[in-house]
Amino acid sequence: MDRRWLVAWIVALLLAAAGVVVFERFLRANHYFPTVQDDKDLWSLQVDRLRRDGNTIVLLGASRIQYAVDPVIVGRYAGRPSVMLAINGAYPVASLRYLAQDPQFHGLAIVGIDSRGLSKRHWEMQQPWIDHYEHRWTLAREIHRRLLTPLQQHLVFVRSPFAMVQMVRRQLANYGLPINDYVVLRPDRMGELDYRRTNVDAIRDRRVLDLREYYRDNPPEPATQWLGELSEVSAWVRAIQARGGQVVFFREPSAGEHLVLDETNYPRDAYWDAYARVSPAVMIDFRDVPAFAALRLPDTSHIDGSDVPRFTRILLEALTRKGILRMVTNMHDAGNLDVGK
């Protein structure tokens, strides 16, 4: 190499390395921590795992499944592979349809959902992730994602909120540093919430306010219409069952004003229970499993990460009682496994 280029590169690399060290230390000093960042590629890696074994237990849903059910505990308990396909902020009906259309799938789909999520207007929320897997997921992306994950597990600055441009923009707008995240996501996409890292009161108030505004702007459809549209979902459930698979709709816990708003808009007897009477799927409402009542929901709809093993065990026991699952590993052992945090 030309001597002047060599000097330029050595100096530049040293300066860049120093910049990385300083920035990383600055972020950690401000209580940021390394965590895997979820994206469509990470989700696709889990779909690949599902494709390898059609008898897999698939965890579908939104954040209330992704941040509450540990697929490692589930897998060890049932003696079958278990994958996390729940997506924060997106109801899972499209993914259920995707499983129904997969002729190889004959496993168990645990679908975390509520009456609002079953409404047809929310069916397509996870479709972009499926499209990504079907049309854009390649070997090259897989290698990229596999290399990126360990970087994100060990370094804070490699996450998008800390991009230089974003930080400059925040400073210009006097927003200060990015909001401290409180989700620690594992490479298998299971996340644990640590409410000690955040202002739980602010999060709870925001969540309730958002839900109030949502229901104001999107009043529920009549129960008869809602129920009629679910015949399509029932057909997908039957398609899975015809191959020997099973589907469970699980209404995850919520509390406080969140639960009141849900009940006011989608009364259980007119919606959830009405579908339970005709649905070919097994349906579990958290209120029918007393052990869920003992769990704390700091923001009215999610549990703290420390409660994940307990939550998972309660769900597994409920599924076992319903005859959906058979325990192959002692529950105590399953819940205390090293889950690779």
Added chain:
Amino acid sequence: MTFDSLTFLAFLICVYIAYWAVSGWTARKALLLVASYAFYGAWNPFFVLLLMGTTGFDWFAGRLLERTEEPSRRKLLLIASIAVNLSALGFFKYAQFFTNTAIDLARIIDIEWKPLDLGILLPVGISFYTFESLSYVIDVYRRRIAASRNLLDYSLFVTFFPHLVAGPILRYNDFTPQCAVAKRWVDTALGRGLAMFVTGLSLKLCLADLVFGPVADRVFAIGAQPTVADGWLGATTFSLQVYCDFAGYTLCAIGTALLFGFRFPSNFESPFGAVGMIELWNRWHISLTSWLRDYVFTPLGHYRKGRLRGHANLIFTFFLVGIWHGAAWTFVLWGGINGVLLVLERLFRDHVWDFTRVRNRGGRAALAVATFGIFAMEAVFFRAATIGQAWQILSTMIGLRHAGQVLLTPWPEAEVALIVGALVLAGHIATTHVRGWEWLDRVPTWVRVTTVTAALAAVLFSPGFNPAFIYFQF
């Protein structure tokens, strides 16, 4: 596999080490060819067969053309080769477009056809390598070059991974002579190549994806009702985004090729410093515009057959530029508008004022900014999802529509984009005299340190979701 992925970084390191470790020039070229097929196959392994098939066919067609003396048989061979190449391109890129257009036309005469999804996947880079193959066969036909006797060299010309999926569009004579001489590691421009690669990545990751992209996305979002200022901001930031994206890719490609001892021609030369659209198109995507000049505009007669015919030739050539970029009416219109603007500029310069003769620096800078404004206005058609949306934004920009809701103007995204955009524009205006990249080896060490450090920092501190390079879709 994209240049901005960790997969490519690992791939490049492996191929680089293996390339320089292997002894024997033929073995090295074979290794590069295998690596290039692996690079391409990482998207879709089946399309490697298509690439191999068209490469082999054109090489064989070239050999036959050279051996054949009878003009009618030569013409037949040329037509066969062009037909095969354009059929593949037409099927993969335009079949869905023509189907949709037929359905829309049928609707006009009250025949209702259901939308038909042909489910055709577009092989990445097909527009680029098809044009390279076509130029080779046409040049052999014209006896401007001798047909390749070496299938390995020819395959490497079409397939060499740095330029395979998004150019620059190479000519056989630019590349293949470089295959004749064995490369030595000590002769390669390693430092410059790496600097160009990292600078290209910084243009893509930092400027295109984080500074300009988000602003343009907000203005061009379906259902957005931008104000006049938002419209201008969206159009200009999109122009800068597409420049940083594509010029960034090209820089990466040129830099990567240098690591292996190969030199690619320049593809962008300060286009936003151009005075007038004619000059801008001489500086923008140079390998495509020069290809169209040599294989479409000149064979059509250039301006040799009269002014009117020349104008028509120019408009037709830019209609092809449009349709080359994408199978959609927005691209067709964008290409057509460019053609018309070039004709109007010629007429204006011939009959009213030849503004290219302005020598005053301030005056030229003002003209460059005006040229950029015109480019941005027509870029609305390039970016918009539909002609309707393009017209909505364009008519707002020129004051024909009442302003909508304020989307961006008070936002920090807009402030950063404006500042950086002004710097990019100023940089282009100040460097219009600079051609090629050899000058990089003459700059002082402190400039190299500053540039490489800034580029490295921009890459390292721009983690994001890595949207695909815009030109991959073409």
